[in-house]
Amino acid sequence: MAEKAAEEEEDSEDEKIVRRKKAIFAYPADVKNSIEVKIEEDTKMGSLEPTTTIELSKTEKNQGIQQKPSMLIPKNSMNKCRIIGTPDYMAPEIVNGITTNDPASDWWSVGCLLFEFLTGIPPFNDDEVEKIFDNIRNRRIPWDSLEIGIIFHLFHEQTK
Amino acid sequence: MNIQGYEEGMMSPEAKDLIEKLLITDPRKRLCASGTKEIKQHPFFKGD
Numbered sequence: 001m002a003e004k005a006a007e008e009e010e011d012s013e014d015e016k017i018v019r020r021k022k023a024i025f026a027y028p029a030d031v032k033n034s035i036e037v038k039i040e041e042d043t044k045m046g047s048l049e050p051t052t053t054i055e056l057s058k059t060e061k062n063q064g065i066q067q068k069p070s071m072l073i074p075k076n077s078m079n080k081c082r083i084i085g086t087p088d089y090m091a092p093e094i095v096n097g098i099t100t101n102d103p104a105s106d107w108w109s110v111g112c113l114l115f116e117f118l119t120g121i122p123p124f125n126d127d128e129v130e131k132i133f134d135n136i137r138n139r140r141i142p143w144d145s146l147e148i149g150i151i152f153h154l155f156h157e158q159t160k
Numbered sequence: 161m162n163i164q165g166y167e168e169g170m171m172s173p174e175a176k177d178l179i180e181k182l183l184i185t186d187p188r189k190r191l192c193a194s195g196t197k198e199i200k201q202h203p204f205f206k207g208d
Contacts, residue, residue: 092185104187107199111182118171123183139185143176 031113087132088112088122095133115141174204 091108093099115123123142124135171179181191181202191199199205 091187093187099187102187104190104192107182107190107192108187111179114175114182115179118175118179123179139183141179141183143171 031110087129088125090133090136092136092139095136172204174202178202178204 089109089112091102091105093102094105099105112122112124115121124132124140126132126135178191178199182199184190187193191202
């Protein structure tokens with residue numbers, strides 16, 4: 001009897017793990033599919049950067065729009081006020097002004113998003129926009145950061 | 161606490177690999193370079 005109870009306990013624990021894993025995969029997979037569809041449709045949008053999927057935080061707006069307007073507004077934009085990227089998710093080729101409309105840049109952004117989904121922080125985040133750009137240019141991904149894993153810890157605590 | 165495939169302070173190798181490949185500085189060498197199929201087939205999205 002006790003054995004059976006333990007077995008049931010184990011099953012439900014497995015189910016919990018499956019649910020958690022599904023939740024972890026669902027959002028990145030959604031983003032991946034949406035961007036893939038957009039690219040395949042050859043949309044006329046200039047950019048598919050995370051501004052289209054993620055709302056700017058107040059801090060990012062302040063940093064992005066007020067400090068670096070020229071970096072964020074495309075030269076040939078149809079809508080002059082449209083922002084094509086937040087510093088955190090910009091690919092190095094965009095930061096360096098090489099291109100503004102390469103789908104590859106969007107995949108870089110997806111990489112940034114995945115990192116953020118799994119850790120809670122964007123990979124190149126810093127106090128100032130220039131520092132973020134510097135982190136991007138030098139590809140400083142904080143794999144050893146102690147913050148990695150916090151999100152899993154919180155997630156685990158909440159679903160207990 | 162243990163979530164299958166994860167340990168506290170660690171990311172699954174599949175997730176890390178996918179991120180590493182999407183965050184390749186040269187866009188021509190990035191995972192997307194030979195089409196989206198490559199990304200679709202990455203082990204991260206085969207999560208069970």
